[in-house]
Amino acid sequence: MSFAHPQSLTAHPSRWSIDPVKGLRWEASGSPDVRDWDLAARVEPASSAWSDQFDGFGPIDMVAVPLTTPRPRVVSVPITRSPVPRTRSFHFLEPAEDEPVGSQAAGAPGPAVFHGPAADGRQAIRIRPPGDVIKLLDRLNYLLQPPLEILLAERSFGFRFEPFHYQFEGIAFLYPRQTAILADEMGLGKTMQAITAVRLLIHRREAQRVLLVCPKSLVTNWRREFDLWAPEIPVSVIEGNQAKRDWQWRLVDVPVKIANYELLNRDRNTLAGDDPALSFDLVILDESQRIKNRHSATSQVVRSLRARRRWALTGTPVENSPEDLVGIFEFLSPGYLSPEMRPRRMGRAVSDYVLRRTKEAVLADLPPKLFRDAELELSPEQHAAYQLAEGEGVVHLNELGERMTIQHVFELILRLKQICNFDPATGASTKLERLEADLEEVADSGRKAIVFSQWVETLQRLRDVLGRFGPLEYHGRIPAKHRDGVIRRFRDDPDAHVLLLSYGAGGVGLNLQFAGYVFLFDRWWNPAVEDQAINRVHRIGSAGPVTVTRMLTLGTIEERINRILEEKRELFDTIFSDLRPGRRLSLTQEEVLGLFDLSAPAPRARPSAA
Amino acid sequence: MAADGRNEPKPRNCLGFLTVLECPRDGLFGGYLALDFRGRPLEFRCTAPIKPNRAQQILYGATLDDYLYGEQIGKTLLTGCKNTPLVVCADQSAVLAVRELIDVPVALVEAPAAQPEVAPSNPAETIPGNGGKTWRLHSAHAPGPPPQHFPLGHNRLFTPVAADATTIAERLADLPDGFDLAEPFARIREAIEEARRAGGE
Numbered sequence: 001m002s003f004a005h006p007q008s009l010t011a012h013p014s015r016w017s018i019d020p021v022k023g024l025r026w027e028a029s030g031s032p033d034v035r036d037w038d039l040a041a042r043v044e045p046a047s048s049a050w051s052d053q054f055d056g057f058g059p060i061d062m063v064a065v066p067l068t069t070p071r072p073r074v075v076s077v078p079i080t081r082s083p084v085p086r087t088r089s090f091h092f093l094e095p096a097e098d099e100p101v102g103s104q105a106a107g108a109p110g111p112a113v114f115h116g117p118a119a120d121g122r123q124a125i126r127i128r129p130p131g132d133v134i135k136l137l138d139r140l141n142y143l144l145q146p147p148l149e150i151l152l153a154e155r156s157f158g159f160r161f162e163p164f165h166y167q168f169e170g171i172a173f174l175y176p177r178q179t180a181i182l183a184d185e186m187g188l189g190k191t192m193q194a195i196t197a198v199r200l201l202i203h204r205r206e207a208q209r210v211l212l213v214c215p216k217s218l219v220t221n222w223r224r225e226f227d228l229w230a231p232e233i234p235v236s237v238i239e240g241n242q243a244k245r246d247w248q249w250r251l252v253d254v255p256v257k258i259a260n261y262e263l264l265n266r267d268r269n270t271l272a273g274d275d276p277a278l279s280f281d282l283v284i285l286d287e288s289q290r291i292k293n294r295h296s297a298t299s300q301v302v303r304s305l306r307a308r309r310r311w312a313l314t315g316t317p318v319e320n321s322p323e324d325l326v327g328i329f330e331f332l333s334p335g336y337l338s339p340e341m342r343p344r345r346m347g348r349a350v351s352d353y354v355l356r357r358t359k360e361a362v363l364a365d366l367p368p369k370l371f372r373d374a375e376l377e378l379s380p381e382q383h384a385a386y387q388l389a390e391g392e393g394v395v396h397l398n399e400l401g402e403r404m405t406i407q408h409v410f411e412l413i414l415r416l417k418q419i420c421n422f423d424p425a426t427g428a429s430t431k432l433e434r435l436e437a438d439l440e441e442v443a444d445s446g447r448k449a450i451v452f453s454q455w456v457e458t459l460q461r462l463r464d465v466l467g468r469f470g471p472l473e474y475h476g477r478i479p480a481k482h483r484d485g486v487i488r489r490f491r492d493d494p495d496a497h498v499l500l501l502s503y504g505a506g507g508v509g510l511n512l513q514f515a516g517y518v519f520l521f522d523r524w525w526n527p528a529v530e531d532q533a534i535n536r537v538h539r540i541g542s543a544g545p546v547t548v549t550r551m552l553t554l555g556t557i558e559e560r561i562n563r564i565l566e567e568k569r570e571l572f573d574t575i576f577s578d579l580r581p582g583r584r585l586s587l588t589q590e591e592v593l594g595l596f597d598l599s600a601p602a603p604r605a606r607p608s609a610a
Numbered sequence: 611m612a613a614d615g616r617n618e619p620k621p622r623n624c625l626g627f628l629t630v631l632e633c634p635r636d637g638l639f640g641g642y643l644a645l646d647f648r649g650r651p652l653e654f655r656c657t658a659p660i661k662p663n664r665a666q667q668i669l670y671g672a673t674l675d676d677y678l679y680g681e682q683i684g685k686t687l688l689t690g691c692k693n694t695p696l697v698v699c700a701d702q703s704a705v706l707a708v709r710e711l712i713d714v715p716v717a718l719v720e721a722p723a724a725q726p727e728v729a730p731s732n733p734a735e736t737i738p739g740n741g742g743k744t745w746r747l748h749s750a751h752a753p754g755p756p757p758q759h760f761p762l763g764h765n766r767l768f769t770p771v772a773a774d775a776t777t778i779a780e781r782l783a784d785l786p787d788g789f790d791l792a793e794p795f796a797r798i799r800e801a802i803e804e805a806r807r808a809g810g811e
Contacts, residue, residue: 082660082662082666082682084682084686085640085657085658085659085660085682085683085686086657086658087640087655087656087657087658087686087687087690088655088656088805089653089654089655089690089691089692090653090654090655091652091653091692092650092651092652092653092654094652124793124796126796126797126800136804136805136808139804139808140651140654140801140804140805141651143797143800143801143804144643144651144654144797144798144801145650145651145797146648146649146650146793147793150649150790150793153788
């Protein structure tokens, strides 16, 4: 069989047939172009039923299929080079070499114990630009700096003690800010964080004149802390007579000056001049709640200081009302806050300027603080005395009419609170009974407790009754020269199980972490002061859980005050935690009067409950 | 710095860090940071995002990343920067392709998890560098040609050009021993994000 390459194959309806000699044949019909192809297949004819079936094939439809091969087409894909991407460049000033500040030799820190972020695998702390830094170049200049740990670990930035991670975060918060409040809970080391941030600014030549203002009682402490955390930085305490102070104010080779609030008031004329030496790169206010009253003389003189950067340190940025924070911001950034702002809005407005941490939040290894409120009924004697005093007092206030002042109300409150402590006639006291019972347990377990009251008389009555627990006293009537000895004895004497403290003398500056129990025999006006008292015991170094017992007599002025204190805590959380809906909750004059269902007379005195 | 032989600024103690940030929506952003030996920034450059087209994806195939990271982004960023780096560090292997296009040694900073154990150092296996810094070498490599994987301070580096290892060690001899060469890449990524947020790409 031979085939020619067909140009086309055309078939018409045809059929297959079987020739007995030639075999299977294709029989085409129709067009002369169509050949019959002999397939030359030998077929053995057989007479069978199946072969007959071929005759049964029907006609087959065929179609023409062109076999011409089309000329191939070429698709060309140009491989273009992408255009060079656009770039942006930012150039930074040549970083200055650190130069020794002051005398490195005297009191220079020992070998740094800080090992940097890589040492313990924790994440490095970056200095991030504050929200009010707008220019991209400036923001990048912060973001592209080395992590804080590296900056601090460089030459001359050794620490005697390795700071906590949250303290590095606090330094990284303060360092880039022109305006800042470090509002950490007491005991978290605001002083160290501020000093280290100052140290960084001075070493990096971003600050050369720093003024620290603090209460007079804390000047020595600040001086000591500078010696500890920044021994190479010269520090001058402004003190002495006017001539000496004038000279000290103008010292140019002392980068850090420390002054107290009272002195600032006296030197307001000196500071009011335009002497460049009295223009500061940074002014820090410690215990900045001192200026919460915007109208006070202290606030005014502080606000008159000329400074590029302004920082405030306080554990209690809001003691009574959001106006406290407004007062502090009048120093930091005048006009930024207004008293009319709702707490939640105020909280949002200050969020980039305020850093607030609690011990529970940052000290994972701090022992728990357990509150155990002792809600007590008055003894019959106390109850009778209380009812009498309250009835007569309210009648008296009503009789005063227009002459009544807030001071009259406070006098009544104090009288009633004293009755809640002791019956004036018999000395009966359910609080004392409860305290004695609890102290038995404390002493039996070899532990120690501290007891707070706002009255020295109360503490002395307790001393007389609690003799078997070896009570010691620490209050305003204990001479200052004896106070350290009291603390030492309380710590070292195994028979001294209880220390009786007044809120005023014992609320700040003491480290009593070796005690495990705190009793608030009566309540202070302000939760922040109570917190400070509790923090004498519950702080870094506490050996175990701290149990706090807050004593409260039911159905009395104490219960009503407690309700307001709780509301103040809510207010604080609203501003600084943004956790709860905002409510305006401050101890207004109306609320103080409301303790006795009295209405406010014509405005005369502003309430100052704290 | 470019390979075309034009005049270059005098090298100083400047270290370059080059990385690429991939954003699913916009494409690839390149970032380059020049630091001094204290880790402080001298210069930052970043690119607008680039996205390969479909034809590039098909035709470059496995070499696409080298092209984008090394040539498109790396070369662009390094060309024209004010501070000539002694060494360019990368944290992505595709960036190493830029080495063929520049005259500066390029090193890949290997992640700690990828760092193989280094043989204990002994006098026979160390190469003293300038400034008292030493290299510790795999015994399999010593005393032959310098290894392409090698430690530098607390870091471990890889260089695609074997001869660069010696150059890198010499040029970084004054680098503080605790300098973490992986850390600056985090700064670049944050800076790119910041630049994007600012609308400056």
